[in-house]
Every structure is written in C-alpha cells, then in structure tokens.
Amino acid sequence: MGNWTPPACWYEPVSAQEFQKQVEGDYDDIVNDPQQPNYAKSATGQFRDIYKDGKYKNYNLDKADEGNFWVAVQDPNRLDDPDAFTCSDLPFWVENGDTPEVKNAVTPEVLAELAYNRITLPDTKVTLAPEDITKVNLPTWAWLDKAKFKEVSVTAALNVAGLNIQATTTAKPVSLKLEPGTSDAETYPASGECTLNADDSIGEPYAEGKADETPPCGIKYLRSSGNGTYKLRATVTWEITWTGTGGAGGKLPNGTFGNTQDITVQEIQSVNR
Known part of the structure; x- marks a missing residue:
C-alpha cells in the first residue's frame, strides 16, 4: 500500500538455552555433512567459537536469568527482497530491561509495522x-x-x-x-x-x-x-x-x-x- 513498506527483517530475543541449541545443532549438521564444502564448515566453526569459547563463554548460560541473545529474523514472505538481508549484526547479548541499540529491534511499533503487511483489504471495485x-x-x-x-x-x-x-x-x-x-x-x-x-x-x-x-x-x-x-x-x-x-x-x-x-x-x- 502506498510508497511505504514495513521492515523485511528485525531483531528479536532468544534465551541462552535456545540459542545454544540452535547454534550447536547447526554446527553438527554442517560439520557432519560430507556434502558441505570446507569453507562452510570453517565459517560455522568460527561462528560457534564466538559464543562457546570466545567473546561469550558457554553461551552465557550462567547468566541465562539476566538477559537474552538478540538475533536477526527475516520476513519469510520477503526473502527475495534485498532489505531482508540488511539486519546483518551477529547475535548479541542484551541485559533484561535494556533496549537494544540497533535499528528494527522488535517493539510494539515494529510489530505494528509487520501486522500492516498482513492486512488483507477488499478489492477496490466500486x-x-x-x-x-x-x-x-x-x-x-x-x-x-x-x-x-x-x-x-x-x-x-x-x-x-x-x-x-x-x-x-x-x-x-x-x-x-x-x-x-x-x-x-x-x-x-x-x-x-x-x-x-x-x-x-x-x-x-x-x-x-x-x-x-x-x-x-x-x-x-x-x-x-x-x-x-x-x-x-x-x-x-x-x-x-x-x-x-x-x-x-x-x-x-x-x-x-x-x-x-x-x-x-x-x-x-x-x-x-
């Protein structure tokens, strides 16, 4: 509708436990797949190291009650839209009560914009x-x-x-x-x-x-x-x-x-x- 469209991607929170499960599952799937090229296995391993043994230790599981990881999410109906790939920040930790300092962090207004894209209006025939x-x-x-x-x-x-x-x-x-x-x-x-x-x-x-x-x-x-x-x-x-x-x-x-x-x-x- 009009010349404006809602965001094609946004950031939303996941718990430390869910984030660990997701990352470890993706790592196991790719590393153990003989069809996956070495560069894909290497990139997946490097990503995993950030949260397991690097910037974050063991996925911040010891702080699970204090905050969440925020991850980028793409609108599944707009994967052909280049804007769906503009939420490119790696998952990051946010303490409970803090507001993420990124564009399109999910808020009631962002949800309203997403709902806008789901509205079905009647045909305009008068x-x-x-x-x-x-x-x-x-x-x-x-x-x-x-x-x-x-x-x-x-x-x-x-x-x-x-x-x-x-x-x-x-x-x-x-x-x-x-x-x-x-x-x-x-x-x-x-x-x-x-x-x-x-x-x-x-x-x-x-x-x-x-x-x-x-x-x-x-x-x-x-x-x-x-x-x-x-x-x-x-x-x-x-x-x-x-x-x-x-x-x-x-x-x-x-x-x-x-x-x-x-x-x-x-x-x-x-x-x-």
Whole structure:
C-alpha cells in the first residue's frame, strides 16, 4: 500500500538455552555433512567459537536469568527482497530491561509495522448505478459497499524469552478518488475525491426517485465511448493506525489501493415521430 513498506527483517530475543541449541545443532549438521564444502564448515566453526569459547563463554548460560541473545529474523514472505538481508549484526547479548541499540529491534511499533503487511483489504471495485453501461450526460452514482469496506485489523504478538508484546494495526477507508479515464467527463465532487460520511460510508447508494438529483459521489460522462470503453479508475485511501502493549500507539503512513473498471458510455437515443 502506498510508497511505504514495513521492515523485511528485525531483531528479536532468544534465551541462552535456545540459542545454544540452535547454534550447536547447526554446527553438527554442517560439520557432519560430507556434502558441505570446507569453507562452510570453517565459517560455522568460527561462528560457534564466538559464543562457546570466545567473546561469550558457554553461551552465557550462567547468566541465562539476566538477559537474552538478540538475533536477526527475516520476513519469510520477503526473502527475495534485498532489505531482508540488511539486519546483518551477529547475535548479541542484551541485559533484561535494556533496549537494544540497533535499528528494527522488535517493539510494539515494529510489530505494528509487520501486522500492516498482513492486512488483507477488499478489492477496490466500486458500486455504480447505472452499472457498467451508462448514457451521455447521465449522472452515474458511485459508492462503496459499507458491509465490505469497513475497518480491518490484524494483531501481531511476540512472546519469547520473557518478552511479551503485541500490537494491533487497523486500516480504515477514509476516501475514494474517481478518475473517469477521459477528459470528457465531470466528477462529483469536482475534485473527484469522495470523503468519509458521518456514518463512515463513502458515497451514497442510488435509490429510486433520485434520477434528477446530483450524486454526492459519482461521474457524468460528456461523450460516448464509441465502440470501446472508458477506464474508470477508483482509488481508496486507507488510514492506518496502531495500538500496542503498554498503551503505545500512533499512525502509520496511509495506504492506497486502486483498480480500473470498464465503462461503456452510450448516446441517448431519441425517436422522432
């Protein structure tokens, strides 16, 4: 949505015991695999030495109640994204209560950003009256199905190594922009942007008896589309907010989703007697 994407990688804590199990398991798998090249075995051994007998002694197991190792994690859905490999710091130790001094250390806000990437929004097709085929100079009403276009929320949670945080990200539709696909058209309102009504709907469904009224949200085509169609583009702007553990919360960049619909515009036929 929009020009902003949530992080493709982040850092999160693992206990000393879990970190030892992971490192030792990887070491055994690689060193004992005859298919692994020597450089891979050497690199794995060097990595293991840092935490077993080097900078850290025996994986800090004697301090297991005092802190955790923080490790880089990649979004499994974005492994083809180069940004997924920017969390390149080696696992590091953080005392309980301290804040890791690295970008994208997991916090309620980072979880909110990750939840943002999991939000599934409805297709942006708007409801029209007349639908698909309209007449020259006939106002076409446009609106969003209120039952379909409503708030959507996703919650992300992390409960590992004594860290228990969560965040809920909510997307709310706030405006609909109509682009007729031709300069021979007028939009209602003139800006082409239909904003949220008091009841959180956008636009107004057409009802019998309103044929002579001006729609609060819609289009009037001034020229026939001939043997073809016009490409009506409808773009919905979603306002993104989040709340998280400890009363945290705020806004994330708005998201936009657009779609095109084929509109046939015909001349009004008259009969001379």
